[in-house]
Amino acid sequence: MAAVAQEATAAVSERHRKTMADNKDLKLPSRAEDFSEWYNTLVLRAELADYAPVRGCMIVRPYGWALWENIQQALDRRFKATGHVNAQFPLLIPRSFIEKEKSHVEGFSPELAVVTHGGGQELEEPLVVRPTSETIIGHAYSKWIQSYRDLPVLINQWANVVRWELRTRLFLRTLEFFWQEGHTAHATAEEAQEETLRMIEVYRDFAENEAAVPVIVGRKSETERFAGADDTYTIEAMMGDGKALQSGTSHNLGQNFAKAFEIKYLDKNGVLQHCWTTSWGISTRFVGAIIMTHGDDQGLILPPRLAPHQVVIVPIYKTDEEKAAVLGAARRLRGQLAAAEVRTVLDEREGTSPGFKFNDWEMRGVPLRIEVGPKDVAKGTVVLARRDKPGREGKSFVPQEGLAAAVTETLASIQKSLYERALAFRVGNTVEPEDYGEFTAAVEKGFAYAPWCGDAGCEKSVKEDTKATLRCIPLGQSGDAGTCIRCGKPAKAKAYFAKAY
Amino acid sequence: MAAVAQEATAAVSERHRKTMADNKDLKLPSRAEDFSEWYNTLVLRAELADYAPVRGCMIVRPYGWALWENIQQALDRRFKATGHVNAQFPLLIPRSFIEKEKSHVEGFSPELAVVTHGGGQELEEPLVVRPTSETIIGHAYSKWIQSYRDLPVLINQWANVVRWELRTRLFLRTLEFFWQEGHTAHATAEEAQEETLRMIEVYRDFAENEAAVPVIVGRKSETERFAGADDTYTIEAMMGDGKALQSGTSHNLGQNFAKAFEIKYLDKNGVLQHCWTTSWGISTRFVGAIIMTHGDDQGLILPPRLAPHQVVIVPIYKTDEEKAAVLGAARRLRGQLAAAEVRTVLDEREGTSPGFKFNDWEMRGVPLRIEVGPKDVAKGTVVLARRDKPGREGKSFVPQEGLAAAVTETLASIQKSLYERALAFRVGNTVEPEDYGEFTAAVEKGFAYAPWCGDAGCEKSVKEDTKATLRCIPLGQSGDAGTCIRCGKPAKAKAYFAKAY
Structure with a gap:
């Protein structure tokens, strides 16, 4: 027994050895060189996550988890504002349950x-x-819901789930991942549809206003729907390589699960009715969206509203006398910023140069750096260096007095400019193709927004031809959609197509 | 395949049917009648949790989860104040890992x-x-820790874990449960010991000052230690039936795991050393501690600092005119209280009497009720009714003006009186026995604090004789401990013995 155990251990260790080097020494390739390797390396190098000993699983490290906690808070606030409460359902499910809905x-x-x-x-x-x-x-729900008085039920849970994926990537697709899943039950089809749309709008608002990630809101085709849903709505974002990332989904489940699990209620007339249910989720995959939307060749760039550290203060000194003066000022400023609820870290590490610290915090994507040196102390100023604008362009000298206001303003400006830059990138890499030739060229570098006949066959052909999938059919379309980009028949609507993660 | 699936489903449903009645109709027995059944019924009836279809698992319902979220926040604040950060490690572990530490x-x-x-x-x-x-x-950690510069590592995670228990109780012992587990690594034995004690003190502070649960802090005997620890420290609380509940533990793991997993660092002299590690946890079991410390025959009593709703406002009216006036006032008061950050719910349910609402919120343990009727509206007053003092004794009339201050003060008074009552109960049910006869009588109804020779044999004999276990050896004992209550040999220290959950 002991021998068997040791052998198994050895096998696991061997498998894990390739990740056992100190991640701090990894070199970040440029995005142009190898976007995929840039992503993988950056996740490790910025200490967001690490590989677990079990294939396809991940360890979310403190810096990555702090980012996720900020995402959780921004979402949870919105869920509660729209009347939802949290609960916790079991991890382990009888296998027969899964088999109830076809x-x-x-x-x-x-x-x-x-x-x-x-x-x-x-x-x-x-x-x-x-x-x-x-x-x-x-x-x-089949137990808790008895009468129309019990409706609606509006519950969310923050949980881990496991899906045995074959090809995995840190955050983007892991065997175990972390998410929230909302599950609601309603008396009518209309209410369920309202809820489904309300939550995809909550996701859009979160993505754009908290994460500075512009998204396209739309409906999924039948092919891409959630297994068991009547309709799936999605927010789709464009990553730095032009590919799409499905970043959140909201499902109208109709009466499918209500019938499979007998979720019924007595209506006001005493008639037993099936409920209408919805579900909706955002996962740790969204961390991938943030990395690939904003990151550059120096590393992460985190949106200020979600960044674990919004500001890093780097003290610069040579002599002991300078050190005392500079650290004194730096600590005072940290106190000012903390009082103004700016999440601030002061890098007091010994034995590393300011230049090393600059690079290190740039890699980790802290939105704003404050440099304090002996001259700054003498003049009562500091240097602000924006992470989103390299070199001189992002630098400014500001007085120490009233620093919190200047910092708050700069963070808001960074948040806005990250969003605008990402939106401009998406617009610049989205084509409304005239013909299928233009279409196939478009999905090589970004999104194609094109008329579609509504036929799953055409969707499949497009995928076979180009590897692009139908990402979504935007809401609120009107007028003539034209003719299908693939088959030339009259189009039902225009849809976004792209290669996707 | 389909037939097999249906059969399995039927079996599961059958197993679950006994829990399928509407929990709202369950009758709560008195504690004197059947403490155990009182507990089980109360958890269901107050909608804290429900049984899951898988034996021994639980669903934590929104009201129970809101309580747990408040526990989480109170603890997490303390962890961060003592320098810890959160992360997330994988659910799935290679079996061989478990076999590495004997x-x-x-x-x-x-x-x-x-x-x-x-x-x-x-x-x-x-x-x-x-x-x-x-x-x-x-x-x-064996990967992340390379040098003394990387130490200490101070990480906590909030997670679900699974232990295949045979005898389960909601919250107290479930197959899956929810907890936090802190895991730290240090350069020296002294630092690890300091951390171990720091965290048990954090738990004591949390239990007493947030949950109003008085606890005894002490060291576990070797028999009761965590599997793999050099030393385990515990906080032990007395439940309403006199039994002990281990409510949180902190383990000094010595170098046991550091050696099994090769967690090593280069010290300042360039010598490779094993780290010293600790771990510490509090789980959803603590919800059970709150229920069984404070609850009475009417239901839960939640400590104000952790209660999901600190105040419930119940409007009382007969006519439509009264209703308009009363609800107007009630909503205004809710606004006032919310502005003062008092967690307030206004019960506007139609078709249920005020008396029904009183009972319902008493069952759910809301610490303070505010009654508003037409006369109150006319006089500009309200009735405050404390959950911890029944009938007239707990009632007072206060002016609507300045209500928030009166409420805040009353909540603080309830918090204090719950703690004092629980402490008095524990003191009243703790005996320092003169002989073994007194000892065996004492552990039938509460705690015995008695000298112990330090021998595991005596500990075992006590358990065989009385079913009581050694709960802990309190810290900071000095002087002569006397002679062992079981064998009469010189005692090493005094220890608490009790029957335990």
Whole structure:
């Protein structure tokens, strides 16, 4: 037994050895050189996450988790403002539950992690580690909901889920990931549809106003829908390489789960009715969206509203006398900024040069750097250096007095400029193609916005021809959509197509 | 396949049917009648939690989760104030990891849930759903820690864990539970010991000042130590039936995990050293501590600092005219209280009487009720009714003007009186026995504080004789401890003995 255990351990260690080098020594390639490798290296180098010993799993390191906690707070505030409450449903689900909703089982069966043994015994019925919680929550709702008075039920949970993916990337697609999943039940189809749209709008607002990530809101095609939904809405963002990232989804589940799990209520007339349900989620994948939307060849650039550290103060000195004066000023300024609720870190590390510190915090994407040297102390000024504008362009000298106001203003300006830059990049890399030739060229470098006949066959052909998928059909379209970019028949609507993560 | 699935589903549903009645109709027995059934019923009836379809798992309902979120915030604030950061380590651990530390594997092997299949394939090496994370975190630390400059590492995670328990109770002992686990690494034994004690003190402070749960801080005997620790410190609370509940623990792991996982650092002299590590945790079990410390025959009593709703406003009216006036006043008061950051709910439910609402919120343990009727509106007053003092004794009439200040003061008074009452109960049910006869009588109804020779044999005999276990050896004892209550040999220290959850 001991020998077997040791052998297995050795195998795991071997598999993990390639990630055992100190991540601090990794060199970041440029985005133009190799975008994919730039991403992987940056996640490790900025200490957002690390590989776990189990294939495809990740460790979210403190810096990455602090970013996720800020994302959580920004979303949770919005969920509560729209009447939702949090709860926690079990990790382990009887396998039979997954099999109750026909499309759901088809979608999720291939991705399940299965617990077959517990407490040294083989289980009577295998348990599934939740890949998503519609089934177990549907089961609970069938008990809790009895009457129209119990509706709507508006519950969210922050949880980990497991999907057995074959090709994994840190944050973007991992076996275990972290997310929130909202699950609501309503008396009418109209209310469920309202909720579905309300939450995709909450996601848009969050993405654009907190993460500075511009998104396109739209409906998914039938092919791309959530397994078990009548309709899926999505926010789609363009990454720095022109590819799309599905960044959040909201599903109108119709009565599919209500029928599979018998979620019923007595209406005002005493008639038993099935509920209408929705679900919606944003995951740690969104961290990937932030990295690939804003990052540059020096590293991360974090939007000020979500950055764990909004400001880093780097003291610059040579002599002990200078050090005392500079650190004194730097600590005073940190206090000022903290009082103004600016998340500020003062880098007092010994034995590393200011230049090393500049690079280090640029790699980690801190939006604003404050440099304080002996001359600044003498003049009562500091240097502000914006992370989003390199070199001289991003530098300014400001007085120490009233620094908090200047900093707050600069952070707001950085937030705005990150959004505008990302939007300009998306607009510049989106084409409304005249013909299929232009279309296939467009999806090589960005988004194509093109008429589509509504046929899944055309969608499939496009994917086979170009590897691009239909990302979404934007809401609120009117007028003549033209003719399908693939088959030339009358189009039902215009849709975004792109290669996607 | 479909038939098999349906059969399995039927079995699960059958198993779950007994919990499918509407919890709202459950009748709460008195504590004297059946403390255990009082507890189980109260958890369901107050909608803190519900049974999951998988044996021993629980659903934490919104009201219970809101309480847990307040616990989380109170703890997280303290962790950050003592220099810790949060991260997230993987749920799935290679089974071989658990086997690396000898005592650890002995302690946890019988309780493991094992994933043997993923993505439709049998796994090469089975994975364990984490029962605790010393091993996977030790593995990560062995990579991240290279030099004394990297120390100390002070990380906490909020997570779910699974232990295959045979006898389960909602919150107290569930297969899956929710907790925080801190894991730290240090350069010296002294620093690790300081950290271990720092965190048990953080837990004491939290328990007493946030949850109003008085605790005894002490060291565990070797028998009761965490599997893999050199020393375990605990906070022990007395429940309403006189039994002890271990409410939080902090472990000095010595170099045990550092050696098993090769967590090493280069010291200032360039010599490779093993680190010294600690771990510490509080779980959803603490919700059980709050219920069983403060609850009475009417239901929960939640400490104001942690209560999801600190105040409920119940409007009282008969006519439509009264309703308009009363609701107007009630909403205005809610606004006043919300502005003063008092967590307030206004119960505007139609079709239920004020009496029903009083009972309902008493069951849910809201610390303070405000009653507003037509006469109150006319006189500019309200009735305050304290949850901790029944009937007239807890009632007072106060002016609407300046209500927030009166409410804040009353909540502080309730918080204080809950603590004092619980402390008086513990003191009243703790005996310092003169002989073993008194000892065995004492542990039938509460705690016995008695001299112990330090021998595990005596500890075992006590357990066999009385079912009481050694809960802890309080810190800071001095002087002669007397003679062992069981064997009469010279005692090493005095210890608390009690039956325990």
